[in-house]
Amino acid sequence: MNPFELPALVQRIFDDRDVSPDVQAILRQPDKSLGVSVPLRRDDGSLAVFPGWRVQYDKTLGPAKGGVRFHPAVDEGECTLLAFWMTVKCALHALPFGGGKGGIRVDPKKLSPLEVERLSRNYITAVADIIGPDRDIPAPDVNTDARVMGWMADEYADIRRSHQPAAVTGKPVCLGGSEGRAQATGRGALIVLDNWMKRQGRTPRQTRIAVQGFGNAGSHFACLAHEAGYRVVAVSDSQAAIHDPDGLEPRRLFDYKEREKELSGALYAGRSVKEGDGGKEIDQAALLSLDVDVLVLAAMENAITGDNAAAVRAPLLLEIANGPVSPDGDAALTGAGKTVLPDVLVNAGGVTVSYYEWIQGRTGERWSEGKVIDQLTQRMQDTAGRCFDRAEEERLQVREAAYVLAIERIAHAIRSRGDRSYFGG
Numbered sequence: 243m244n245p246f247e248l249p250a251l252v253q254r255i256f257d258d259r260d261v262s263p264d265v266q267a268i269l270r271q272p273d274k275s276l277g278v279s280v281p282l283r284r285d286d287g288s289l290a291v292f293p294g295w296r297v298q299y300d301k302t303l304g305p306a307k308g309g310v311r312f313h314p315a316v317d318e319g320e321c322t323l324l325a326f327w328m329t330v331k332c333a334l335h336a337l338p339f340g341g342g343k344g345g346i347r348v349d350p351k352k353l354s355p356l357e358v359e360r361l362s363r364n365y366i367t368a369v370a371d372i373i374g375p376d377r378d379i380p381a382p383d384v385n386t387d388a389r390v391m392g393w394m395a396d397e398y399a400d401i402r403r404s405h406q407p408a409a410v411t412g413k414p415v416c417l418g419g420s421e422g423r424a425q426a427t428g429r430g431a432l433i434v435l436d437n438w439m440k441r442q443g444r445t446p447r448q449t450r451i452a453v454q455g456f457g458n459a460g461s462h463f464a465c466l467a468h469e470a471g472y473r474v475v476a477v478s479d480s481q482a483a484i485h486d487p488d489g490l491e492p493r494r495l496f497d498y499k500e501r502e503k504e505l506s507g508a509l510y511a512g513r514s515v516k517e518g519d520g521g522k523e524i525d526q527a528a529l530l531s532l533d534v535d536v537l538v539l540a541a542m543e544n545a546i547t548g549d550n551a552a553a554v555r556a557p558l559l560l561e562i563a564n565g566p567v568s569p570d571g572d573a574a575l576t577g578a579g580k581t582v583l584p585d586v587l588v589n590a591g592g593v594t595v596s597y598y599e600w601i602q603g604r605t606g607e608r609w610s611e612g613k614v615i616d617q618l619t620q621r622m623q624d625t626a627g628r629c630f631d632r633a634e635e636e637r638l639q640v641r642e643a644a645y646v647l648a649i650e651r652i653a654h655a656i657r658s659r660g661d662r663s664y665f666g667g
């Protein structure tokens with residue numbers, strides 16, 4: 243197992259708040275980290291083998307929960323940090339889960355759909371011994387979606403020779419997925435943003451937003467924010483960025499990207515972004531320093547670091563991605579008086595609706611989309627309220643308030659379990 247260093251913020255909370263040595267010792271490293279080699283028979287008959295991981299960080303509050311990403315930069319350290327963040331996120335939102343994360347170091351864009359299916363199935367075979375509805379429940383993340391979860395769930399059911407609807411979440415609805423899961427991360431983020439805006443006495447109409455990362459999470463956020471009256475003036479993906487100070491029509495971009503798989507060309511392929519079309523393509527890095535009210539980061543880690551933080555003009559940043567602002571970037575932004583609404587608070591809509599899917603899988607109930615949205619709204623509002631209140635009471639940044647609340651919950655559970663003797667989960 244790679245050595246893992248806890249984020250400095252967590253160490254500071256441990257020190258400042260006299261967190262017990264037992265709790266610190268338990269939270270200092272992951273419970274379990276499994277490295278696997280995932281074989282893939284290519285369409286041309288050759289065999290390729292890709293490295294993969296599944297990390298379970300802490301399971302005090304319940305089975306590990308977290309996504310699986312397919313990306314060329316995945317490694318054990320990244321999965322461990324992502325699994326740690328899942329632990330904090332689930333605790334903060336009072337979900338009955340610990341934190342996990344997994345991935346394969348692969349560029350899925352270079353594989354055919356059948357190759358992606360075989361790889362997804364082989365990953366589940368490789369990690370089958372440590373996952374399951376009471377142990378560790380995978381879900382979508384970067385470059386994985388409902389289709390991939392459907393294959394993974396099917397493979398797991400084959401391995402167990404039984405129906406296993408609660409073993410993987412984020413599945414297609416026809417395979418036991420939950421209504422509302424696809425939009426859930428974006429919707430949850432919008433609920434947090436709305437809550438913050440109301441506290442500041444601001445309205446959506448006054449608010450211009452730029453969104454980095456027009457993928458699963460960011461594209462739904464952009465569409466829902468537009469429908470709620472916000473002015474989405476820029477969006478980007480890994481290939482292109484589009485800006486229109488008068489406001490884009492995210493739904494049209496969404497449809498274009500569904501068809502073409504990328505944003506590039508959305509303005510120039512005879513499919514204008516909006517009637518009258520005032521938009522233009524800009525450099526992706528330029529999106530980060532646009533004159534907007536909210537900069538939404540929904541792509542990858544470390545989009546903002548100490549190197550580019552000074553160029554950010556937006557007074558408010560909304561972290562939909564996991565870890566899009568590095569610690570030195572965070573210090574520079576908050577030092578300059580900007581507010582960062584942190585990932586562990588903002589992006590929990592996905593795992594929350596995964597929780598609802600897990601409940602439905604275990605009970606056989608089917609929830610309507612309305613019920614999912616009501617429950618999600620209530621939970622996100624509740625957590626956002628607790629974080630913002632705590633930040634105000636103790637004059638903390640919202641990120642620190644969120645971590646304090648999460649660590650308190652985990653520490654309380656660790657103490658309540660008594661002497662620790664729970665190997666084998």
Ligand SMILES: NC(=O)C1=CN([C@@H]2O[C@H](COP(=O)(O)OP(=O)(O)OC[C@H]3O[C@@H](n4cnc5c(N)ncnc54)[C@H](O)[C@@H]3O)[C@@H](O)[C@H]2O)C=CC1
Nearest residue numbers: 383384385427455456457458459479480541563564589592
């Ligand atoms: N999908 C979900 O339910 C959840 C996702 N997240 C996090 O949100 C982030 C995005 O995840 P997904 O939307 O699921 O992945 P995705 O793979 O669907 O989308 C990622 C998007 O970011 C774009 N991108 C990559 N590099 C970029 C760059 N340098 N500039 C602009 N765009 C860039 C990609 O082109 C793609 O459109 C990740 O950090 C993920 O861990 C967090 C919670 C839940």
Ligand SMILES: O=C(O)CCC(=O)C(=O)O
Nearest residue numbers: 308309381383592593596
């Ligand atoms: O839906 C889930 O369980 C996982 C979501 C996830 O990976 C995340 O919140 O980063």
